[in-house]
Amino acid sequence: MRIDLNSDLGESFGRWELGDDRALLSVVTSANVACGFHAGDPSVLRRTTADAKERNVAVGAHVGYRDLAGFGRRFVDVPPADLTNDVVYQLGALAAFTRLAGDRIRYVKPHGALYNTIVHHEQQAAAVVEAVHAFDPGLPVLGLPGSRFLALAEEAGLRTYREAFADRAYTPEGVLVSRREPGAVLHDPAAIAERCLRIARGLPVEAIDGTEIVIAADSLCVHGDSPGAVEIARAVADRLRSAGVDVAPFTREAPAAPEDA
Numbered sequence: 026m027r028i029d030l031n032s033d034l035g036e037s038f039g040r041w042e043l044g045d046d047r048a049l050l051s052v053v054t055s056a057n058v059a060c061g062f063h064a065g066d067p068s069v070l071r072r073t074t075a076d077a078k079e080r081n082v083a084v085g086a087h088v089g090y091r092d093l094a095g096f097g098r099r100f101v102d103v104p105p106a107d108l109t110n111d112v113v114y115q116l117g118a119l120a121a122f123t124r125l126a127g128d129r130i131r132y133v134k135p136h137g138a139l140y141n142t143i144v145h146h147e148q149q150a151a152a153v154v155e156a157v158h159a160f161d162p163g164l165p166v167l168g169l170p171g172s173r174f175l176a177l178a179e180e181a182g183l184r185t186y187r188e189a190f191a192d193r194a195y196t197p198e199g200v201l202v203s204r205r206e207p208g209a210v211l212h213d214p215a216a217i218a219e220r221c222l223r224i225a226r227g228l229p230v231e232a233i234d235g236t237e238i239v240i241a242a243d244s245l246c247v248h249g250d251s252p253g254a255v256e257i258a259r260a261v262a263d264r265l266r267s268a269g270v271d272v273a274p275f276t277r278e279a280p281a282a283p284e285d286a
Contacts, residue, residue: 028225029244029275030262031055031167031188033087033136035073036064036096036250044249050076052258054274055083055244057134057167060115063089063097070122078126083274085167088115088153089136097137098204105152112156131276132186133157134167135174143174144200150174154181165276170241171199186275189224189242191217191261192251194233199240202233209233210248214257218264221245225270243275 034046035058043064050056056077059065065073077084089097091111103111116130123129135143135153143150150173157164158181165184168174175185192211194202202209211217220230224245229237247258265272 026225026269027271027273028242028265029055029186030247030258030265030272031057031085031134031244032247032249032254032258033057033059034077034249035059035069035087037069038064038066038093045255046073046249047076048255049247049249049258050080050082052255052262053082053247054272055085055131055276057085057087057136057246058119059087059136060089060119062091062111062115063087063093063095063136067118067122070119071125074119074122074126074128078123078128083131083276084119084123084128085132085134086116086119086130087134087136088112088156089139092138095138097139100138100142103149105148108149108152109156109159112153113160116156116160130161130164131274132165132167134188140168141201144169144172147173147177150177154178154183157183167244167275169200186243187241188244188246189221189240191221191245191247192254192257193248195230195238195240197232197234197236197238199232199238206233210251212251212253212257214253214260217257218260221261222264222268222270225265225268 032053034056036043090101154177166178170187
């Protein structure tokens with residue numbers, strides 16, 4: 026049994042610092058690195074990609090709306106062609122810094138409002154898929170199970186991976202509860218760790234209304250800007266490993282099957 030543990034990193038900007046990236050990079054196996062549109066600046070991107078390479082953490086492009094003031098958590102009614110170009114621009118920026126670090130982008134994960142919008146928004150989902158495919162058709166994408174984004178990405182020939190959120194509540198339909206709603210963000214490290222183990226094992230977890238849902242996932246996300254993010258990530262990683270779950274990047278190649286004697 027194997028699952029990835031990812032976090033949103035590289036989200037500081039200038040003198041404004043957010044999260045403990047270095048500590049999280051010692052725990053997670055994949056890093057969703059901001060590309061400068063919702064957060065991050067060139068110095069932050071270079072430092073984060075270099076630190077990830079040093080710790081053998083897979084770097085993913087965390088692309089979002091052009092919305093620094095709103096941290097990418099506000100819907101932007103951007104024309105699909107412009108959104109495609111915005112995503113390509115962000116991929117190019119992060120690719121430059123991963124190359125300087127002696128690495129490359131391993132996957133793409135949309136951020137914030139864009140992530141939630143392309144669960145259902147056909148045109149914007151298609152625009153993001155078009156950007157990834159044009160930039161590098163070999164790049165995998167990470168997104169919400171059942172989303173239009175993953176469906177369109179699969180149709181375009183991209184490899185798709187499913188994500189669950191360690192520290193977020195879900196609706197009975199398997200969609201994230203809005204951050205504007207009470208109880209949307211979870212905080213108890215021990216409870217979150219147990220919940221993540223159930224997800225890794227394919228067992229049901231409680232939705233916000235108390236009903237049980239099953240969330241299929243190849244990767245678990247701990248938000249780097251959440252209070253106690255490092256403690257939560259460590260609790261999740263420790264609980265998974267203690268239960269015999271291999272915590273490793275979803276982009277890692279699976280071991281070859283043994284040949285018949």
